[in-house]
Amino acid sequence: MRIGAHVDATDPLGAAAARDAETVQFFLADPQGWKAPQPHPDADRLRGSDIDVYVHAPYVINVATLNNRIRIPSRKLLVTHATAAATVGAKGLIVHGGHVNAGDDLAVGIDNWRKTFAYAAKSGGFATPVLIENTAGGDNACARRFDNLARLWDAVGEFDVGFCLDTCHAHAGGEDLLDIVDRVKAITGRIDLIHANDSKDAFGSGRDRHDNLGNGKIDPELVVAAVRASGAPVVVETPGGVDGQRADIALLRGAGR
Numbered sequence: 001m002r003i004g005a006h007v008d009a010t011d012p013l014g015a016a017a018a019r020d021a022e023t024v025q026f027f028l029a030d031p032q033g034w035k036a037p038q039p040h041p042d043a044d045r046l047r048g049s050d051i052d053v054y055v056h057a058p059y060v061i062n063v064a065t066l067n068n069r070i071r072i073p074s075r076k077l078l079v080t081h082a083t084a085a086a087t088v089g090a091k092g093l094i095v096h097g098g099h100v101n102a103g104d105d106l107a108v109g110i111d112n113w114r115k116t117f118a119y120a121a122k123s124g125g126f127a128t129p130v131l132i133e134n135t136a137g138g139d140n141a142c143a144r145r146f147d148n149l150a151r152l153w154d155a156v157g158e159f160d161v162g163f164c165l166d167t168c169h170a171h172a173g174g175e176d177l178l179d180i181v182d183r184v185k186a187i188t189g190r191i192d193l194i195h196a197n198d199s200k201d202a203f204g205s206g207r208d209r210h211d212n213l214g215n216g217k218i219d220p221e222l223v224v225a226a227v228r229a230s231g232a233p234v235v236v237e238t239p240g241g242v243d244g245q246r247a248d249i250a251l252l253r254g255a256g257r
């Protein structure tokens with residue numbers, strides 16, 4: 001199993017070493033902002049390293065929305081990030097599934113996802129594989145509940161789209177972790193990355209607050225079981241800095257032996 005953590009972008013390889021990590025994930029720009037990513041000073045070293053690199057796209061991206069003033073810049077920023085992620089050798093660009101506003105038709109939002117991949121395909125496709133991540137909240141989300149995820153995959157499946165399963169988001173979103181890998185794979189056929197996080201909040205709460213494994217409301221054995229069943233690389237997006245994340249990684253490794 002290749003396991004690591006979401007870390008600060010300043011020194012990802014140093015952060016990986018401090019955590020005994022084999023995977024590392026970071027942002028290439030402010031996750032709450034629209035600024036384009038800048039070249040990473042460690043790009044050559046990251047590309048040449050044996051650490052698996054993942055980039056998380058900004059949270060503001062919502063390619064599903066019917067609001068043109070969000071959707072159009074979202075689509076452009078996703079393309080820009082995929083290009084920038086390739087310069088650091090990223091294996092995947094993780095982006096949230098997005099949502100439509102209350103009263104808007106989810107079918108249009110899902111078709112906006114299809115158009116996003118069709119738009120990128122016209123210029124040769126995304127420079128880094130895009131992994132759509134399941135989300136925790138909202139009543140009109142494309143990838144919170146798996147009935148909607150199935151509709152999304154019917155629309156985008158032809159484009160070789162990846163999937164990132166977040167255990168906190170599944171739990172808070174109201175999808176049981178028991179046998180979750182089988183249920184996801186029945187829809188997507190693949191899991192490219194696991195975000196192994198505990199949740200501070202109750203099942204179905206819709207809230208997105210990560211916790212260290214065993215500290216929150218999820219039975220850590222269910223997280224371990226999902227990691228093991230998926231066979232996918234793992235990133236913990238948990239608090240507590242080096243010590244907190246080292247402990248989470250150790251828990252996942254120990255249980256995997």
Ligand SMILES: [Zn+2]
Pocket residue numbers: 133166195237
């Ligand atoms: Zn996540």
